[in-house]
Amino acid sequence: MEETRLVLAAAALNQTPMDWDGNLKNIQDAITKAKNNNADILLLPELAVSGYGCEDMFLSPWLSEMAFEHLLQLKEWCDGITVAVGVSVFYKLKVYNTACVIKNKEIVGFTAKQFLANDGVHYEPRWFTPWPADVVEEFEVNGQRYPIGDIIYEEKGVKYAFEICEDAWRPNRPAERHMPKGVQLILNPSASHFALSKTDVRHRLVVDASKKYQCAYMYANLLGNEAGRMIYDGEVLIAQNGKLIRRNELLCFKDVDLECAEVCFSRNPTIEEVIEYLPPIDENKELMAALSLALFDYMRKSRSRGFVLSLSGGADSSACAVAVAEVARRGVESLGLEPFMKKALLFSPAEIAEVSALPEEQAQKALVKKLLTTAYQGTVNSSDDTYQSAKELAASIGAKFYNWTIDEVVRNYTSTIEEVLGRDLTWEQDDVTLQNIQARVRAPGIWMLANIQNGLLMATSNRSEASVGYATMDGDTAGGISPIAGIDKAFIRQFLIWAQQELGYIGLQYVNNLQPSAELRPAEEEQTDEKDLMPYEVLNQIERLAFHDRYSPLEVYDILLKDGVADGATLKGWITKYYSLWSRNQWKRDRYAPSFHLDDYNLDPRSWLRFPILSGGFREELQLLKDR
Structure with a gap:
């Protein structure tokens, strides 16, 4: 074929379910940016019109009707450009996840997704119907007929087709059929959730496909915390013939992040620019970027007036505090000071002017305050160590810091129950009760602060604690968001050391010298989390083998014994304790505040892992372990 050059553009968008005005504004901004770059084709993410996370609202026909009305509105912005935008279509009493192609203000067709994600955090078959390969039909809206199905398009003589997110992750992916038909360009609109190091897998998926099929491949993902739990990194990739041409900076605070590249199409295309992508990813840096963006989006989209935190001086609450400080630092770095403050929906014009006049370090602390x-x-x-840890960390980042004691409130509750029971409560007989009341009476006061400020109260439980129920319901679990419930304790501990050393949060030096402890028993008992449970590293190994790799208790034992983690008797004790606590505490996991999906798995029954609240408690399985 003769040489043809196309300017390809792809944009990551920070959308919100059913925020029609906001979503369309981002789409319009992306189209304008693409036109300014003389783009021939603009690719936008999966289901960008309505938002990907509408969940069961997709089952309501009116939602697709609303989406189509807004699609007709945005097509009028597409003069002189071809735009591919994700939209749901209600057809023959079923819902389809499609990419709509608009060329010069005319709708050309709808490519329907063929493979639906149904693992981990995904439940797409609940809402959508898969489209069969090589089938094209028509549907009618307002007297106008539109093709829908497995369509091949053309732009200036270049044939292109789609793989919509999950389509590209299957062995019999659509590209296998498209290439023999002369397709030279694959577009992939996606809603691919964030997980640590997942970008490495995604990069290989795109670049390897462009090499295998000797084509150009363009990918656009959603960006930010779209609907509450899932985070999207906003990755944009353009590759050709096994070479990466464009890749953006992930997890930025922008609403629209667009990349463009001029791509040559011929028998032996000229590839003038190549990006060297060098893994591995620094997972600490990646986690901080995802967590801070997720918190910022959650705050502004919920119209909350900042965050409130019971800062104990321990690792978990310290991690939450630093994450908020990073909201300010990374937000300003990504957007600039004034645009960040305006986007936060938290600062008055006078406050924006006041902070803008401050030196950089003082401005950062003013934002965090x-x-x-x-x-x-x-x-x-x-x-005294945890008090100093909390106080110094708050001062070092600029957060407001209050300090009070709860002993009198604890005594009031304790004496009331002692009077009712007619006996004293003792540590020997009432250990858990006396621990829990201390954690639980901390909740009302901190909730009051949150209510007064219309702030978002942060719960501080981590994934390791959730795994075994090592948390007080309505105590340390109290809050409107549980930001670190998807991260294990061992990761958090090394993460805080990294944040101190690499990001300069010197206030973390105190918590990094402490052994994690609930500090709910008398000091002479020297309570620590790992004495109450088991080493966190071992807990995490059991958890992963049991619920990510799906091994039985006996199989977990055999693997850990072979790896030399501990002797047989010790392992049996730890594994028995783990499974017993796990099954007993599912009701707690069901009650946790919304958490973020940050790793390749999590324990949230509303997103990744469902387990019955009532069960046999692994009794027979643990007996087999005991008899080994």
């Missing part, structure tokens, strides 16, 4: 309110709620069992 507005974003984060903390409180240390001590008891007679609290140590």
Whole structure:
């Protein structure tokens, strides 16, 4: 074929389910940016019109009707350009996930997704119907007929087709059929959720496909915390013949992040620019970027007035505090100071002017002071070390810091129950009760601060604690968002050391020298989390083998024994404790505040892992372990 050059553009969008005005504004901005770059084709993410995370609302026919009305509105912006945008279509009483192609203000067709994601956090078959290969039909709206199905398009003599997200992850992917038909360009609109190091897999998927099929491949993902739990990294990739041409910076705070490249189509295309992509990813840096963006989007989309945190001086609450500080630092780095403050929906014009006049370090602390309110709620069992840890960290990042004790409130509850029972409560007989009341009475005061400020209260439980129920319901689990419930404790501990050393959060030096402890028993008992449970590294190994790799208790034992983790008797004790606590505490996991999906798995029954609240508790399985 003769040489043809196309300017290809792809944009990551920070959308919100059913925020029609906001979503269309982002789409319009992307189209304008693409036109300014003289783009021939613009690719937008999967289901960008309505938002990907509409969940069961997709089952309501009116939602697809609304989406189509807005599609007709946005097509009028597509003069002189071809735009591919994700939209749901209600057809023959079924819902289809499609990419609509608009060329010069005319709808050319709808390519329907053929493979639906149905693993991990995905439940697409609940809402959508897969489209069969090589089938094209028509549907009618307002007297106008449109083709829908497995369509091949053309732009200036270049044939192109689609793989919609999951389509590209299957062995019999659509590209296998498209290439023999002369397709030279594959477009992939996606809603591919964030997980640590997943970008490495996605990069190989795109680049390897462009090499295998000797084509150009363009990919556009959603960006930000779209609907509450899932985070999207906003990845944009353009590759050709096994070479990466464009890749953007992931997890930025923009609403629209667009990349363009001029691509040559011929028998031996000229590839003038190549990007060297060098893994591995720094997972600490990646986690901080995802967590801070997720918190920022959650705050502004929920119209919350900042964050409130019970800062205990321990690792978990310290991680939450630093994540909010990073909201300010990374937000300003990504957007600039004034645009960040405006987007946060938190600052008045006078405050924006005041902060803008400050030196950089003072401005950063001023932002955090507005974003984060903390409180240390001590008891007679609290140590001076954790108080210093909390106070110094808050001061170092600029957060508001309050300090009060809860001993009198604890005594009031305790004496009331002692009077009712006619006996004293003792640590020997009432250990868990006396621990829990301390954690639980911390909740009302911190909730009051959150209510007064219309702030978002952060719960501080991590994934390791959720796994075994090592948390007090309505105590440390109290909150409107549980940002680190998807991260294990061992990762958090090394993450905080990294944040101190690499990001300069010197206030973390205190918590990084402490052994994790709930500090709910008398000080002379020297309570630590790992004495109460088991080493966190071992807990995490059991958890992953049991619920990510899906091994039985006996198989977990055999694997850990072979790996030399501990002797047989010790392992049996740890594994028995783990499974017993896991099954007993599913009700707690069902009640956790919404959490983010950050790793390749999580324990949230509303997103990744369902388990019955009532079960046999692995009794027979653990007996087999005991008899080994």
